[in-house]
Amino acid sequence: MSDQVEGNPGKVLVVYYSVSGNTARVARDIAKALNADVESLRDRNHGTGFWGYLKAGLNAARGIATTLGDTSFNPRNYDLTIVGTPVWAWHMTPAIRTYLERHGTELGNVAFFVTSGDTDAERIVPSMESIVKRPAVAFTGFNGRQLADAGVYSRRLDDFLKSLKRPATLQTGDGRRAGAQAGAQVSGA
Numbered sequence: 001m002s003d004q005v006e007g008n009p010g011k012v013l014v015v016y017y018s019v020s021g022n023t024a025r026v027a028r029d030i031a032k033a034l035n036a037d038v039e040s041l042r043d044r045n046h047g048t049g050f051w052g053y054l055k056a057g058l059n060a061a062r063g064i065a066t067t068l069g070d071t072s073f074n075p076r077n078y079d080l081t082i083v084g085t086p087v088w089a090w091h092m093t094p095a096i097r098t099y100l101e102r103h104g105t106e107l108g109n110v111a112f113f114v115t116s117g118d119t120d121a122e123r124i125v126p127s128m129e130s131i132v133k134r135p136a137v138a139f140t141g142f143n144g145r146q147l148a149d150a151g152v153y154s155r156r157l158d159d160f161l162k163s164l165k166r167p168a169t170l171q172t173g174d175g176r177r178a179g180a181q182a183g184a185q186v187s188g189a
């Protein structure tokens with residue numbers, strides 16, 4: 001852990017799972033902006049194709065855990081862990097569920113981002129918070145339309161990054177306020 005200075009989220013780890021690249025893109029952009037380490041999760045049980053996606057959706061909706069590949073970074077060493085998941089069947093992916101279940105108690109501050117076709121982050125984030133047993137200091141989501149529009153995408157990303165750097169957020173842990181703001185500022189965009 002590093003000494004946090006005002007307006008700086010400290011040492012940051014970005015953890016994500018991605019199959020078709022959307023969540024990976026957001027993770028890379030966040031990591032670049034915050035000079036963060038990046039952990040890309042591998043799921044040994046979920047593949048692509050019709051049957052792969054059917055199983056993926058069913059297992060996500062049922063809250064079933066999965067087998068992850070080896071990870072490289074210890075989240076205990078970070079002030080803030082930012083976790084990103086695609087939405088599968090209106091739920092977080094099994095890979096992210098498994099990671100949060102395994103490491104939830106080791107995490108410092110947490111923030112979340114979600115990518116989806118059209119499901120809002122607000123639908124997914126409460127279940128992520130309930131696994132780690134604390135509110136996110138901030139959260140945001142990117143649906144298909146927002147991912148496709150470069151201007152909207154970068155505004156949403158900036159709002160999220162700003163909400164992470166707002167010192168009151170991290171010091172008080174009042175994440176719902178920051179999270180709501182991160183989404184609300186660009187609602188309807």
Ligand SMILES: Cc1cc2nc3c(=O)[nH]c(=O)nc-3n(C[C@H](O)[C@H](O)[C@H](O)COP(=O)(O)O)c2cc1C
Nearest residue numbers: 018019020021022023086087089090116117118119
């Ligand atoms: C199995 C499966 C289930 C999905 N279910 C949903 C869903 O319930 N709601 C939604 O908005 N998008 C859904 N999607 C779309 C993905 O959430 C979206 O494309 C996401 O950005 C993919 O992230 P990735 O490119 O990082 O893998 C689903 C995609 C897959 C493959």
